[in-house]
Amino acid sequence: MAQPLxxxxxxxxxxxxxxxxxxxxATVRREIQMRARREVSISAVYTTLERLEQKGLVRSRIGxxxxxxxxxxxxxxxxxxxxARSLREAYTALVxxxxxxxxxxxxx
Amino acid sequence: MAQPLxxxxxxxxxxxxxxxxxxxxATVRREIQMRARREVSISAVYTTLERLEQKGLVRSRIGxxxxxxxxxxxxxxxxxxxxARSLREAYTALVxxxxxxxxxxxxx
DNA sequence: CATGATTTCCACAATGTGGAGGATATCGGC
DNA sequence: GCCGATATCCTCCACATTGTGGAAATCATG
Numbered sequence: 001m002a003q004p005l006x007x008x009x010x011x012x013x014x015x016x017x018x019x020x021x022x023x024x025x026a027t028v029r030r031e032i033q034m035r036a037r038r039e040v041s042i043s044a045v046y047t048t049l050e051r052l053e054q055k056g057l058v059r060s061r062i063g064x065x066x067x068x069x070x071x072x073x074x075x076x077x078x079x080x081x082x083x084a085r086s087l088r089e090a091y092t093a094l095v096x097x098x099x100x101x102x103x104x105x106x107x108x
Numbered sequence: 109m110a111q112p113l114x115x116x117x118x119x120x121x122x123x124x125x126x127x128x129x130x131x132x133x134a135t136v137r138r139e140i141q142m143r144a145r146r147e148v149s150i151s152a153v154y155t156t157l158e159r160l161e162q163k164g165l166v167r168s169r170i171g172x173x174x175x176x177x178x179x180x181x182x183x184x185x186x187x188x189x190x191x192a193r194s195l196r197e198a199y200t201a202l203v204x205x206x207x208x209x210x211x212x213x214x215x216x
Numbered sequence: 217c218a219t220g221a222t223t224t225c226c227a228c229a230a231t232g233t234g235g236a237g238g239a240t241a242t243c244g245g246c
Numbered sequence: 247g248c249c250g251a252t253a254t255c256c257t258c259c260a261c262a263t264t265g266t267g268g269a270a271a272t273c274a275t276g
Contacts, residue, residue: 006231006264007115007198014205017212025222036201041267046223051264070275071221084216090115091213093144094202097122104125105199108192114231114264133255149234154256159231173241179254180240 002085003055011036012048013087016058016079024063024074025049049077057083110193111163119144120156121195124166124187132171132182133157157185165191 005013015031016023029045032038052058063074079087098105113121123139124131137153140146160166171182187195206213 004232004263005115007113007118008265010115011201011205014209017209017216018205032205035204035207037204038201042222043224043268044266047225047266048264050224065274066221070219070273072223072273074221075223088213088216091206093119093146096143096145097119097126097140098199099143101122101125105196108125108196112230112265116232150255151235151257152233155233155258156231158257174254179242180238180256182255 002082002089003057005086005090008044008048009052010087010090012045012052013057013079013083016077016083017087021078022076023078024076028077052083053077055082056080057086110190110197111165113194113198116152117156117160118195118198120153120160121165121187121191124185124191125195129186130184131186132184136185160191161185163190164188165194 011032012028015028015035018031018035019027025042025045028049029040029042032040032045049058049060053060057080058077059080060075060077063076065073119140120136123136123143126139126143127135133150133153136157137148137150140148140153157166157168161168165188166185167188168183168185171184173181
């Protein structure tokens with residue numbers, strides 16, 4: 001296994017895939033809230049991103065100051081190859097476990 | 109949310125759904141190993157089942173001695189309504205996060 | 217320097233994981 | 247029938263990793 005992923009780690013990585021290179025704390029949070037319909041505290045997002053970076057699944061870079069209003073510089077995140085592999089493995093594991101019972105799961 | 113589920117907790121609950129009422133430690137373990145293609149220690153399975161029972165997601169009952177060979181009595185597990193709801197929510201959250209990018213995920 | 221946006225710090229709770237050992241059950245020999 | 251040998255399954259426990267949110271710090275704009 002590339003790297004085992006926790007449940008929330010998967011969510012965060014999936015959000016990064018969806019969002020692409022511009023992703024940062026707030027957009028990751030919003031994406032998860034919209035798509036997974038669950039409450040997410042912003043610090044949970046940052047903590048997780050930080051740990052994913054330490055494990056080499058993700059990389060971050062500091063963006064330029066935004067042209068619009070005040071605020072600190074954004075820290076953008078994107079997926080590294082190890083993160084991609086880990087996510088794929090977690091996903092295929094899930095697919096394997098749910099294969100053939102998708103219908104039943106939705107009506108549980 | 110009914111009850112938040114960890115990654116391995118989801119696997120165990122999915123195994124219970126697949127296996128039906130006869131499920132016990134060894135079959136849960138085997139199911140996850142086969143379907144998710146990952147190593148699973150038997151004690152991880154028991155610990156998780158135990159915690160799921162404490163949270164009211166699962167119920168256990170002691171089975172009759174097996175007619176075949178030696179061994180201790182089996183402890184069978186099955187899903188309770190709260191477990192079913194929790195699993196459904198975890199599953200739909202995942203589906204929401206992966207909607208439209210299933211193809212990309214498999215080739216990451 | 218007041219304000220707004222974003223990130224960091226920190227502490228604690230919940231989940232993940234595996235080694236070691238205990239508890240039955242059956243079987244075959246005596 | 248009783249007795250250990252053996253097979254199967256379960257429990258205990260300790261520690262690592264992941265999940266979570268309150269509070270505060272940082273930094274850019276006007």
